[in-house]
Every structure is written in C-alpha cells, then in structure tokens.
Amino acid sequence: xxxxxxxxxxxxxxxxxxxxxxxxxxxxxxxxxxxxxxxxxxxxxxxxxxxxxxxxxxxxxxxxxxxxxxxxxxxxxxxxxxxxxxxxxxxxxxxxxxxxxxxxxxxxxxxxxxxxxxxxxxxxxxxxxxxxxxxxxxxxxxxxxxxxxxxxxxxxxxxxxxxxxxxxxxxxxxxxxxxxxxxxxxxxxxxxxxxxxxxxxxxxxxxxxxxxxxxxxxxxxxxxxxxxxxxxxxxxxxxxxxxxxxxxxxxxxxxxxxxxxxxxxxxxxxxxxxxxxxxxxxxxxxxxxxxxxxxxxxxxxxxxxxxxxxxxxxxxxxxxxxxxxxxxxxxxxxxxxxxxxxxxxxxxxxxxxxxxxxxxxxxxxxxxxxxxxxxxxxxxxxxxxxxxxxxxxxxxxxxxxxxxxxxxxxxxxxxxxxxxxxxxxxxxxxxxxxxxxxxxxxxxxxxxxxxxxxxxxxxxxxxxxxxxxxxxxxxxxxxxxxxxxxxxxxxxxxxxxxxxxxxxxxxxxxxxxxxxxxxxxxxxxxxxxxxxxxxxxxxxxxxxxxxxxxxxxxxxxxxxxxxxxxxxxxxxxxxxxxxxxxxxxxxxxxxxxxxxxxxxxxxxxxxxxxxxxxxxxxxxxxxxxxxxxxxxxxxxxxxxxxxxxxxxxxxxxxxxxxxxxxxxxxxxxxxxxxxxxxxxxxxxxxxxxxxxxxxxxxxxxxxxxxxxxxxxxxxxxxxxxxxxxxxxxxxxxxxxxxxxxxxxxxxxxx
Amino acid sequence: xxxxxxxxxxxxxxxxxxxxxxxxxxxxxxxxxxxxxxxxxxxxxxxxxxxxxxxxxxxxxxxxxxxxxxxxxxxxxxxxxxxxxxxxxxxxxxxxxxxxxxxxxxxxxxxxxxxxxxxxxxxxxxxxxxxxxxxxxxxxxxxxxxxxxxx
Numbered sequence: 001x002x003x004x005x006x007x008x009x010x011x012x013x014x015x016x017x018x019x020x021x022x023x024x025x026x027x028x029x030x031x032x033x034x035x036x037x038x039x040x041x042x043x044x045x046x047x048x049x050x051x052x053x054x055x056x057x058x059x060x061x062x063x064x065x066x067x068x069x070x071x072x073x074x075x076x077x078x079x080x081x082x083x084x085x086x087x088x089x090x091x092x093x094x095x096x097x098x099x100x101x102x103x104x105x106x107x108x109x110x111x112x113x114x115x116x117x118x119x120x121x122x123x124x125x126x127x128x129x130x131x132x133x134x135x136x137x138x139x140x141x142x143x144x145x146x147x148x149x150x151x152x153x154x155x156x157x158x159x160x161x162x163x164x165x166x167x168x169x170x171x172x173x174x175x176x177x178x179x180x181x182x183x184x185x186x187x188x189x190x191x192x193x194x195x196x197x198x199x200x201x202x203x204x205x206x207x208x209x210x211x212x213x214x215x216x217x218x219x220x221x222x223x224x225x226x227x228x229x230x231x232x233x234x235x236x237x238x239x240x241x242x243x244x245x246x247x248x249x250x251x252x253x254x255x256x257x258x259x260x261x262x263x264x265x266x267x268x269x270x271x272x273x274x275x276x277x278x279x280x281x282x283x284x285x286x287x288x289x290x291x292x293x294x295x296x297x298x299x300x301x302x303x304x305x306x307x308x309x310x311x312x313x314x315x316x317x318x319x320x321x322x323x324x325x326x327x328x329x330x331x332x333x334x335x336x337x338x339x340x341x342x343x344x345x346x347x348x349x350x351x352x353x354x355x356x357x358x359x360x361x362x363x364x365x366x367x368x369x370x371x372x373x374x375x376x377x378x379x380x381x382x383x384x385x386x387x388x389x390x391x392x393x394x395x396x397x398x399x400x401x402x403x404x405x406x407x408x409x410x411x412x413x414x415x416x417x418x419x420x421x422x423x424x425x426x427x428x429x430x431x432x433x434x435x436x437x438x439x440x441x442x443x444x445x446x447x448x449x450x451x452x453x454x455x456x457x458x459x460x461x462x463x464x465x466x467x468x469x470x471x472x473x474x475x476x477x478x479x480x481x482x483x484x485x486x487x488x489x490x491x492x493x494x495x496x497x498x499x500x501x502x503x504x505x506x507x508x509x510x511x512x513x514x515x516x517x518x519x520x521x522x523x524x525x526x527x528x529x530x531x532x533x534x535x536x537x538x539x540x541x542x543x544x545x546x547x548x549x550x551x552x553x554x555x556x557x558x559x560x561x562x563x564x565x566x567x568x569x570x571x572x573x574x575x576x577x578x579x580x581x582x583x584x585x586x587x588x589x590x591x592x593x594x595x596x597x598x599x600x601x602x603x604x605x606x607x608x609x610x611x612x613x614x615x616x617x618x619x620x621x622x623x624x625x626x627x628x629x630x631x632x633x634x635x636x637x638x639x640x641x642x643x644x645x646x647x648x649x650x651x652x653x654x655x656x657x658x659x660x661x662x663x664x665x666x667x668x669x670x671x672x673x674x675x676x677x678x679x680x681x682x683x684x685x686x687x688x689x690x691x692x693x694x695x696x697x698x699x700x701x702x703x704x705x706x707x708x709x710x711x712x713x714x715x716x717x718x719x720x721x722x723x724x725x726x727x728x729x730x731x732x733x734x735x736x737x738x739x740x741x742x743x744x745x746x747x748x749x750x
Numbered sequence: 751x752x753x754x755x756x757x758x759x760x761x762x763x764x765x766x767x768x769x770x771x772x773x774x775x776x777x778x779x780x781x782x783x784x785x786x787x788x789x790x791x792x793x794x795x796x797x798x799x800x801x802x803x804x805x806x807x808x809x810x811x812x813x814x815x816x817x818x819x820x821x822x823x824x825x826x827x828x829x830x831x832x833x834x835x836x837x838x839x840x841x842x843x844x845x846x847x848x849x850x851x852x853x854x855x856x857x858x859x860x861x862x863x864x865x866x867x868x869x870x871x872x873x874x875x876x877x878x879x880x881x882x883x884x885x886x887x888x889x890x891x892x893x894x895x896x897x898x899x900x901x
Contacts, residue, residue, distance in 0.1 A: 086846030086882045220842060227847025228838035228854055230782020230822030237781035245776070271765070291772040370786045370794055370848045370881050420784070420848030421881045455787045653842060657887070661845055664883020687791035687879065695876055698885040 061141035064149045064198050066118040068097075070190035074173045076103050079113035081121050081138065083129040083392055083426075084223065085419030086661070087716045088654035091221045092135050093142060095214040095650055100146030100207055101153075102170040103186065105219050112416035115394040115409070121145075128393040130424065130539065132618040132714020135650055139712060147204040149193075153186055156193035160184055218653035223418075234420045235390045236374040236452055243376070244274055245290035246441050246451040247297045250460050251281045253680045254431060254536065255307030255315030258283060262301040270296045277444060279437050281313070286445055290452055313431045314500065320534050322467075322677040326361045326741075329469035329531055332490035336527035339506050339515045343523030348484030352475030356562045358555055360472070360740045362547040364675040365465035365540055368692050371420020372458050375435035378448035383407075388415040389435045392426045397435070400428055404436055423665065424539035429463045429498070432536060456685040463538025464675055466494055470514070470551045475523075480563025481573065484523035487514045487552065490531050493544065497537035502530040509539070513548025513721055516616055518581055519556070519574035535677070541665055545617040545721035550670075550742065553613035553725030557732060567729060568595040568612050580645065580708050581621060585614065588623040588643035591704045595625070597733050602629070608638065611729025615721035620646040620713030626699070626726035628734060630749045637667055637699040637727055645706040646713040652705055659703045659719040666723025668693035672745050691745075751815050755780075756824035766812035770804075771795045773811045774821060782822035782851045786879070793878030796852035796859075797821050803859035803875075822851040831858045833895060841891045845882035852878045857892050867896050 061067070069077040078097060084090040094108035113119045120127045122137035150170060157175030158165035161182060169176050176183040186193075209215070226232040251257065258278045261267075267276055267285065272292030277284040283300050287293035307315035349355065376388040385407055391397045391414075398414045401407070419426060438451040453461070468491030475484040493510025496502050506528055508515075515526045540546060560567040568589065575581045589595040589612075598609035606629040614623045625641040640663050649655050672691045676683040684690035728739045731749070739747055753760045755778065762777050769788075774780050774797070783806060786794035790805040797806045798820040825831035834857045844850045853876070860867055860875040867875065872892050880888070 086844075088845075220839075221844070223847065224839045224842055224844055225835075227844035227850050228835045229825065230780075230851040232847045233781065234848060236785065237775075239779070289772065289776050291768055291776065368881055370784070370792060370846070370879065372785065419846060421846040423881070452785070455789070657842065657845060657884070660886055661883035664885060665881070686789050687787050688789055692879060692881060693883070693885075694879060695885040695888070696873060698883070701886055 059201065061121040061138070061145045062148060062198055062201055063118045064145065064152060065194045066116075067113070067145060068101075068149050070186045072187045074185050074187040075107050075109055076101070077109045077111070079119070080110050081113055081119040081127055082134040083112050083416055083419055083422070084110070085129070085422040087658060088221055088651065089129065089134045090223060091219060092650045092654065094222060095219050096135070096139060096142045097146035099212055099215045100143045101150045102172055104172045105214050105222070107173060108222060110222060112394070114416075115398040115414050127395055128427075130392050130427065132620070132717040136619060136646075136712040136714055143206055144201055144204065147206055148198055148201065151199045151204045152193040152196050153189050155196055156189040157184055159192060160189060215650050217651070219651055221654070232418055234371050235376065235388055235417045236371055236420070238376050238388050238417065238450065240376065240378055240448045243448040243450055244286050244288065244445060245293050246284050246286045246438065246449050247290060247293040248279070248282045248284045248434070248437060248451065248453065248457055249297045249300055249302065250457055251304050252460075253316040253318065254281065254461070255311045255313050256304040257281055257307070258302055259305040260303040262303060263299070267296050267300050270299065272296070275445060276300070277441060279440060281431070282437065284437060284441055284451070286441055286449060290450075294454060314534065314536055316534050316680045318680045320677055320680045322364055322675070325533060326467065326469060329467065329490040330359050330361060330471070332469070332529045332531055334488075334529050336488050336529045337506055338525060338527045339511050340524055340526040343484065345484050345486050345523045345525040348475045348523040349473055349486065352483060353478065354476035354480065354562060356472070356474045356476070356555075356558050358472050358558055358740060359469060360551040360554065361469040362467055362550060362742050363669075363673075364467055364535065364677065365669055365673055366459055366462045366675050366690060367423045367425035367538075367540060368687075368690070369419070369421030369423055369425050372453050372455055373425075373434050374450060374452040375433070375438035376448065376450040377435065377438040377442040379442055384411040384413065385439065386413040386415065387435055387439065388417060389433070390419050390422070390426045391416055392422060393428060396428045401435065401439065405439060423541040424543070425462065427539060429536065429538050432461050432463045432538070455687070459675075459682055459685045459690065463536045465540035465546065466492060466497065466510070466537045466544075468510075468547055468551075472551070472555045474555070474559050476559065476563045480565055482519070482521045482559050482563070485521050486525045488527045488529060489514060489548070490529040492531055492533050492537065494537045494539050496530065501532070509544045511544060511548065513545035513615065513617065514552050517552065518578050518616060519571070520577060521574065541662065542617055542717040542720040545615055545717070546669065549613065549615040549617075549721035550724040550728065553615070553722065554728045554738070554740070557611070557725075557729045558738060561732075566597060568597070571612065571614060580710060581614065583708070584621050584623045584643050584645050584706055587704050587706050588612070588625050588641050591643060591702055592625045592639075592641040599734050607734065609730050609734035611726045611731070611733055613722040613725035613729060615718065617718045617721050618714030619711060620644060620715065620718035622718050622722050624722035624726040626723070626730045628727060628730040630735065633749055635671060635727065635731055635744045635749060637671070637697070639702065640699045640723065640726070641702045642719055642722070643704045643706055644719055645708050645710070646715055646718065647710040648707050648712055649705060649715070655705055655715050656703045658715050660701045662717065662719035663701050663723055664693055664698060666720040667697065667699060667727070670724040670727050670742055670744060671697060672743050674743050674746070751812065753811070753814065753819065754817065755819040756821060757818075757827070762811070764811050767810045769807050770797065770809040770811045770814055770819070771806040774806060780821055780823050784848055784851055786849065791879070792849065793852045793856065794849045796855040796878060798855060798859055801859065801862055803856050822855060825854060825858060828858065830862050834858045834861065837891045837895050841887055841894065843884050843887040843891050845884055849878055849880045853880065853888055857888075857895065860892070861895055865896075867892070872896065
C-alpha cells in the first residue's frame with residue numbers, strides 16, 4: 001500500500017478489498033460510487049498526526065478516520081473495537097458515538113475493527129471483548145470520538161459554506177446554517193472533514209445527558225434483520241476463491257501425539273480427499289468439500305502415543321476422573337493463601353455457640369456456543385497471511401499467529417467476523433483454537449483452507465469452566481446473626497490455568513464472588529488452596545462468580561436457617577449500612593410482588609417456594625428471586641425476578657435481553673449441565689449427552705433496571721451468578737434439602 | 751441429482767447420503783442454514799421439506815429429490831415466513847443470531863400448519879436450542895404471530 005509503516009489497522013479500504021467473496025460488506029462496496037467521497041480512503045494514514053495519536057491515555061480513541069467512514073449516502077461505517085457475539089455491543093457503540101456525532105444509530109454499519117493500537121480504547125489499556133467491559137470501559141472515549149468527528153464535520157461545513165463555525169450547528173446527519181437556511185449532509189462533507197486535523201480532545205463539548213436521544217433508549221439492534229434471515233455471516237460461513245475444506249481428529253487425550261496412521265492410503269483414496277496431514281496431537285484431512293474431509297478424517301485409524309515429558313501442552317492423564325477430582329479438592333488441607341482476612345476468624349469460630357460448617361463444589365462446563373469453532377487461512381502471493389476466525393482479543397491472536405509463523409504482525413491480516421455465541425470461548429487458549437491447524441494446512445497445500453471443528457472435536461478440546469471445592473466455617477452470635485465466616489477454596493483459577501502456575505498474586509478470577517462481598521460480617525477470611533489440575537481451563541460467562549456466588553449465597557442461607565432468620569431479612573440486616581444494595585434488594589422484592597419464602601401452594605395446585613440471592617460481579621450489583629417447584633423429581637423454575645444496578649445504562653432493551661440470556665445460562669448450569677470426565681476423556685462429545693437448557697426448562701424472567709448513578713458496571717455477565725443460589729435457596733425452602741453441588745440433575749428430589 | 755430448493759432447480763453432484771445441510775452450504779453456497787451439532791440435537795440446520803420442518807444435518811440429500819426444499823434464504827418469499835421475520839425483528843429476538851435461522855424455520859412451519867397454535871402446540875414445536883437464552887423472546891414472538899398478543 002501507500003507506506004510501509006502503515007498499520008493495517010488504519011486501512012479500512014484494504015480490508016474491504018480482500019474480503020471473502022460472500023461477505024455482505026461487498027454489497028456496500030459495490031453500492032459506493034466510483035471515486036466517491038469515502039472517508040478513510042486515500043488518507044495520509046502514515047502521517048505523524050495519525051501515528052502520534054496512538055498511545056497516551058488522553059488520546060485513546062481519537063484517530064477518527066480509523067473508526068469512522070461516512071459515505072455519500074450518509075451511512076456511517078464504524079470499525080468497532082469490540083466483537084459482536086449477541087451482547088449488542090455494535091448497537092451500543094452506534095448509540096454512544098451517534099449521540100455525540102449527531103447521527104441516528106440506525107444509519108450505522110458496524111464491523112469489528114482489525115488489530116491495532118488505534119482501537120485500544122478501554123480505560124484499562126486493553127482491547128478485549130470480555131469481562132463485561134466494552135461499554136463501561138470505553139464510554140467516555142467513544143462519546144468523545146463521536147464529538148471529535150462532529151467537530152470535524154462542523155469545521156468542514158464552515159469551509160464549504162464559507163461561514164464561521166460558530167454559526168453552525170448539526171441535526172442528525174447534517175450540518176446546518178440556520179441563519180441562511182442552508183445545510184449540508186454529513187456524506188457530502190465527509191471527505192473534507194476527515195482530511196482535517198483531529199481537534200484537541202479537550203476542546204470538544206459533550207452533549208448534556210439530559211438531552212440524549214439515543215443513549216439510554218431501547219434503540220433497535222442493528223443486526224436484527226440479518227440475523228432473522230440467515231444473512232448474518234459468521235466465521236464458519238466464509239469462503240474465498242480456491243478454498244479447500246479441512247476437518248480434524250484430535251488425540252483422545254491432550255498431549256498425545258500421532259505415532260502412526262494405519263490406513264493412510266485407504267483414506268487418501270476416499271472420495272474428495274485432497275490430502276492427509278499429521279499435526280500436533282491431531283490428524284487432518286483436506287478435501288474439496290467439508291463433508292468429505294469430515295468423513296475421511298473420522299475414518300483414519302491412528303496409533304496415538306502417550307505424552308512425553310517435554311510435552312508443550314498440559315497432558316491429560318489416562319486416569320483423570322472429574323468426580324475423583326472433586327473429592328480430592330474437598331479434602332485439600334492447604335496451605336491456603338488469604339485474599340481477605342478481617343477481624344479474628346479463628347477466635348470467633350473457637351468461641352461460638354452456634355457453628356455452621358459445610359463443603360460445596362461445582363462442576364466442569366463447556367461453553368457450548370452454537371457456532372462450532374472454525375478458521376480460514378490464506379497465504380497471499382506476497383507471503384502475507386490472512387486469517388478469519390472468531391476471537392475476543394484480535395491483537396493477542398495476531399501476536400500469537402506471528403509467534404507461530406515467524407511472520408511480522410504487519411504481514412498478518414486478522415478478520416473478526418460475527419461470533420455465533422462466545423461466553424468466554426474465544427480467548428487465546430493454546431490447544432483449543434483451530435487457527436494454528438488451519439494456517440499449517442494452508443501452508444502445506446498452498447491454497448486457502450477453512451477448517452471447521454465438528455461439535456465432537458469442540459467438546460474434546462474446549463477449555464472448561466473451572467471447578468472448586470469450598471470448605472466453609474461460620475459462627476453466629478447469640479442472637480443468631482453471622483459473626484464470622486471462613487471460605488477456603490481449593491481451586492485453580494482460569495488465569496492460573498492459562499499461565500500453568502500460580503502467580504505472585506492470587507488469581508482474582510479464582511475467588512471473585514467469595515471475595516468482595518458487601519455483607520457486614522465482622523470477622524471473615526477468604527482464602528485459596530491452589531490445586532493445579534489436569535484439565536485445560538478457560539473463562540466462562542461471569543467467570544469465578546459463576547461458581548462462587550452459588551457457594552457463598554447458598555451458605556448464607558444456611559446461616560440464616562441456623563440462626564432462625566429469614567434469608568431476605570438477614571441480607572437486609574447485613575446490608576443495613578449499604579444504601580445501594582438495600583435499595584436493590586428491596587427492588588427485587590417489590591418486583592416479585594413482595595418477598596415470600598414459602599412453601600406455598602400456587603394457583604395450579606403445585607407446592608412452591610422462593611429463594612433470594614445477590615451478586616456483585618463486574619462492577620454491577622444484582623439481586624435475584626427464584627420460584628421453584630418439583631416436577632417429576634426434577635426442579636422446575638417458574639419465575640426469575642432480577643433487579644440489576646449497573647450504575648447507568650445505554651440500552652434498556654439490550655440490558656433486558658442480556659438478563660434473559662444470563663438467566664438461561666445460569667439455569668442451565670444449575671439444572672442440567674455438566675462436563676463429566678472419566679478415564680481422561682469427556683463422557684459427552686455432543687449435545688445428546690451434554691444437555692444445555694432447552695426451551696421447556698426456561699423460566700419467565702422479570703427485570704428491573706436500577707440506575708443508581710454509581711460508576712458504570714458491566715451487563716453481559718452480571719445477571720448470571722445470583723441465579724444458581726436463588727434456585728438452590730428456593731429448593732431448600734421447599735424441600736428442606738440443601739443442594740451443595742451442581743447440577744441439580746445429579747440430585748434426587750422426592 | 752436434481753434438487754428443488756427455494757423454487758429453483760439445481761443439479762448437484764453429491765453422494766446420496768450426504769446430509770442436505772452440506773449440499774446447501776458448500777455445494778450451493780447458501781450459508782443461512784447453520785451447522786451446530788450434526789446430530790439433530792440443536793435445530794440450527796432446520797429447513798422446510800414440502801412445508802415440514804426437518805433437520806438438514808441428518809437428512810440424506812437423496813431423500814429430498816422430487817421434494818420442495820425451502821431454506822432461510824427464501825423465507826420472506828413465503829407470506830407466513832415474511833410475517834415471522836417481521837415479528838422476529840420487531841420483538842428483537844436475536845442475540846448472537848446463530849440459531850435464529852432454524853428458529854424462524856420452525857416457527858414458520860408451525861404457523862403454516864397451525865395458524866392459531868395453542869401454548870402446548872407452540873411448546874411442542876419450538877424446541878430448537880439457543881445458547882444465548884432467547885427462549886422467552888421466541889415464545890413471545892410466536893405467541894404474537896398466533897394472534898394472541900399480550901392478551
């Protein structure tokens with residue numbers, strides 16, 4: 001291109017020209033007039049102005065042309081720093097930027113931005129799509145981005161109309177000169193505007209929130225139509241000219257390697273087969289069609305050999321059993337490292353008249369995103385590499401590809417299509433991503449290769465949601481109120497698992513949900529016994545909170561019962577000095593028609609009860625009430641009421657949808673879901689033996705958003721963690737049976 | 751073999767037992783129909799065959815010769831399908847969207863056979879999996895299409 005030092009991140013035009021042939025983006029390109037005024041094209045991208053804007057915090061998100069392209073038809077193309085996987089971030093970003101740009105979010109076309117420093121917009125200096133961070137970590141920067149672009153359009157309007165900029169204002173999509181009655185569409189000003197210097201960020205005013213038209217409103221999702229008509233394209237759908245298809249058979253246990261292929265010649269002779277390949281811990285077949293590749297690779301008879309001592313991956317032992325692992329965790333004695341230690345827990349426990357001790361554990365989970373992983377790799381004639389793949393962290397993936405291939409990052413173009421669900425699946429997990437295989441195969445065959453993992457291969461190599469066994473001890477005072485609580489978790493956090501060791505500091509994702517509680521219990525100790533396990537672990541929606549809030553909030557109900565307290569009243573008592581959480585708990589009580597624990601008889605004659613739980617994940621506060629009955633020996637959840645306080649929000653409709661989605665996943669892990677391992681292998685390799693929540697077991701969901709005005713918190717993950725304990729607490733109220741492990745399908749209710 | 755898909759005739763060169771899904775996706779390039787499990791568990795691959803919803807990942811292509819296949823690509827050419835899509839958009843059902851082609855096909859098949867389904871019929875027909883948890887939105891959309899509104 002124009003300048004060897006150009007960061008590919010700053011070349012939206014270059015990206016578009018190398019799209020797969022069936023990418024919908026092409027439709028927009030062909031709709032763009034030749035020589036038209038398309039922002040971002042032909043700009044001096046290597047100029048000092050743009051390059052200088054990269055790093056400093058104050059300058060984040062100021063490279064306007066890297067993000068925005070305003071087309072002659074007034075449509076605004078946004079290259080978004082965050083990946084869209086259903087959580088609505090593309091729409092939220094269009095709302096935030098559109099509000100300040102003064103452009104209706106409905107006029108936005110949003111795509112994921114490529115890797116590059118320009119798109120590091122989060123206040124923590126990262127660029128990932130995860131941790132429920134996208135909106136809360138970039139909100140001021142993205143508002144400012146919109147405002148900067150508007151200022152540039154105003155300046156361009158002043159030049160075009162030959163009037164002072166102070167006489168101009170904007171209406172959605174246009175610059176207006178009120179005194180002369182003239183106006184110019186943004187699309188007509190865009191080329192001139194984007195060639196102007198970006199103004200000093202401190203100089204652009206932001207809109208008064210009381211005047212917001214789109215932020216805070218239930219703006220319609222931009223992707224709803226494409227996703228209702230099969231037009232939305234995911235990685236698995238992409239195709240480039242000359243592309244071959246690939247399928248793999250992985251070693252039954254991670255770390256094993258290929259010793260011998262017993263029937264390689266026969267497989268090579270199978271219909272459609274192009275070639276057979278030995279990879280690290282896998283065999284691949286490349287074919288003209290994926291179905292042929294799949295059938296052939298499943299026919300390969302492989303002699304696998306056991307991992308060697310120098311294995312580069314975490315080897316899975318042949319005797320690993322998840323149930324045995326839970327027993328081992330529960331029996332671990334330490335040493336433990338403290339995360340929180342206040343008051344005198346040991347003395348309180350020693351002196352208490354009323355003590356409660358209990359051990360809890362949880363289960364391994366798959367991500368179960370419905371789009372199986374895939375990757376499309378193409379080496380171009382100039383030696384550069386293009387990869388299309390699902391990811392939540394494009395810069396990390398590109399860096400990893402550079403490391404694996406020896407290419408410079410400037411030679412690697414990474415495309416990030418829509419995600420067919422993610423839930424934490426698409427971070428950089430060594431051995432759990434197909435792109436290294438796709439790249440190796442593309443290199444080997446000299447043609448582009450799209451590799452799709454079957455569901456069976458996905459469940460064999462997916463990273464698992466971590467497990468823990470927590471030994472609780474608590475003391476009550478003479479009035480039955482909690483005086484001391486100790487939680488010692490034997491576990492390995494996902495970050496520790498990825499590092500392969502415990503760090504100098506505790507892994508916050510191991511203990512979150514045990515630590516960070518707001519209850520006024522004067523003596524408390526939260527500690528971890530680090531237990532390195534053999535399973536590959538990863539992040540799963542709401543991460544540590546997904547297990548730890550189940551443990552803690554269930555155990556808190558045990559304390560209430562022991563002390564003769566109502567669990568709702570107990571929480572109000574423990575939160576008596578916390579106005580925000582008191583308000584939230586009362587809100588969910590009101591939403592449910594007033595707290596009642598039961599058991600009671602419902603209108604249909606069923607005996608039911610309710611449970612309550614709270615959680616504080618990702619800067620947001622939640623409170624949940626669940627109503628349950630027992631139906632055919634299984635727990636039926638009728639209703640979930642959830643009050644959520646993320647401080648402030650951008651789109652109430654998307655928040656409500658995210659609460660629904662998080663409740664579904666929360667119910668799934670509570671009721672039915674578990675990855676069981678025996679003899680070093682997962683029992684389930686597909687949804688037949690790995691049930692995920694079906695529609696029949698979904699609960700009605702009632703949502704109340706409480707905007708306390710506190711610092712903005714996350715939305716995608718926070719509504720999940722309080723679901724499991726609310727259900728477990730309801731079951732305990734109904735049956736007198738305390739569930740201390742999940743899923744409930746493992747328990748009998750009679 | 752000769753296939754009728756979306757009112758068009760296609761000549762395809764595929765083994766008789768190739769799943770219809772992969773013929774649609776790879777041979778014919780229509781990617782709206784999704785692969786999720788390959789075992790008829792999730793329903794992401796749902797298409798209509800002579801108006802009945804089938805899971806194309808386990809349907810041998812030879813079995814649909816001489817029949818009329820409808821995929822998501824042509825759903826709006828059907829009056830009922832068009833209403834289903836409009837309601838799906840209006841009620842903002844989709845999240846990641848990956849299962850929604852199959853959900854729209856299932857809803858269309860239900861409503862073509864039973865324009866006023868009961869709650870039990872809706873529950874029996876709308877069994878496709880959704881990992882994003884759009885079940886309540888799907889239920890609301892089908893309820894509305896069944897003419898029940900919020901009443």
